[in-house]
Amino acid sequence: MSLISDDTAAAAVPQKGRSPWADARRRFFRNKAAMLGLAILVFVTAFALFGNVLAQWSNEELDFMVMGQVAELGGPTLSNGHYFGTDDLGRDLYARTVQGTQISLAVGIIGALIAVIVGTTYGATAGYVGGRVDTLMMRFVDIFMAVPYMFILILLLVMYGRSIGMLFVGVGMISWMDMSRIVRGQTLSLKGREFVEAARATGVPAPVIIARHIIPNLLGVIAVYATLLVPLMILTESFISFLGLGVQEPLTSLGALISEGADTLNYGTTWQLAFPLLFFILTLFGFFFVGDGLRDALDPKDR
């Protein structure tokens, strides 16, 4: 991003002007909801990265003192070091929540990254090449959008092993289509601009034009939708983990923890649902608010 703003600054007239990026930054930092979202995200990320420093138990250790009496003794308390209580096996819920937040954030970010890379390349290629190739490529996307993809993803996970790597790739691979549509539309409008024409006239090959001239001009749109994709990826992963088809023990994610908490509600261990749910909701809120703020700041449509 900084690279772009340098370029724009250099190209501008020597007097002091505001680059579009500086404008966007100002709009973003004035947005109260976006700032709240950013604060939440900083908190959640810090919790995921450094939360273990405060933990007095590891996520795999069983506390034999509370085992079997989790409903009576396993509640959240400071005295025995289980800040969030324990789960039904006597494992420290604080350490488990830290681990679950780590994995949920990782799935969200990596999944969104995969979706963005695939979707941007696909959409920019279809839009730039145009013609029959474009029609064919976008018809392909139409067909795949009309399919209940969650079932295909579960089918894939079951057939090729429920590893966490497969989950990352699978979650990303099903979400690139919206991205490719957005990028294609933007590419179509950029294609006719003079600087692209100039590059083409001087004989720059198409892949270089796409990588050097089209995509950098789409970074704003891409950043917005990438941020909004992250919570959707987290939702997808949590959905699959809730069904018991996602990450497998001893790994865990917020979705898997919510599922455990939901299954043990009958025993009166409400905290087992409450704490993972709190972090799940905080994370989603944070990303949605920041994404909306970025859209208001960057998306030329809503200006």
Added chain:
Amino acid sequence: MISFVIKRLAVAIPTLLLLIILSFVLMHAAPGGPFTQEREIPPEVLANLNAKYGLDEPLWRQITTYVTSIVTEFDFGPSFVYKDRTVNEIIAQGFPITLTYGILSFLVAVTVGVTLGVVAAIRQNTWIDYFAVGIAIGAQVLPNFVMAPILVLVFTLWLGWLPGGGWQGPEYWILPVIALSTSFMASIARITRSSMLEVLTMNHIRTARAKGLPERRIILRHALKPAMLPVISYLGPAFVAMITGSVVVDVYFSTGGIGKAFVDAALNRDYAVMMGVTILLGALTILFNLIVDLAYAWIDPKIRY
């Protein structure tokens, strides 16, 4: 109109075939067959099993057999795990239940969502507007698998008003329907509100007001129809998401619908049932998208067939 339907069908049918072929090829490319187990199976037994399920024939032959039996006889073949049950039986058992609460949830989401959105737009910046917007934002982070345990916690464990699982009568329908419909209701309310606000500034509404038509008539006769366009285009994706959400409802509320069969099949590697459910739901989705397209074209005469 008829040529439009034919044109849409010309896209829908290849899509469905592609879905069938794709899932079939994926299944065959997967490491380990459906009969791979912890215990080694003698090669003769495996050969017999493969012969019984037709897995020893060449791939193209298997695909054509599978597709023809689905298309001509609506037959999804036998289950790979339950030796005495066919996929059709498993689907026939769960599908009516899924359909019941699915249709109910859809109706609740659309009626409540549209009403809330319209009222919020008319009474912009009053408490009811803030209420609708608040719900719309809140429901974004309350997907069905979060709603379900919270509803059970409040209405079953704390208040004891409603049963938290099972499928024996209408009182068992309430919690699943709320869990499934809330997030869509909120999205529909949000979309209706913003589209209604936009329509209310249009020229034909001003004309209607200038004529002195009563407000109720302006809203219901002149504003509602054009305001529904974005809602209708949202219904397609909402339908897909609702079908997906029904899996959570089936698993969490033990309603016995088709989603439970799908998850059980996934845990047992019962490919035949998984494919059957996927193809059936894919076909439903494609059919529903066709209906949505037709509704869109009916409401908006600017769309050329």
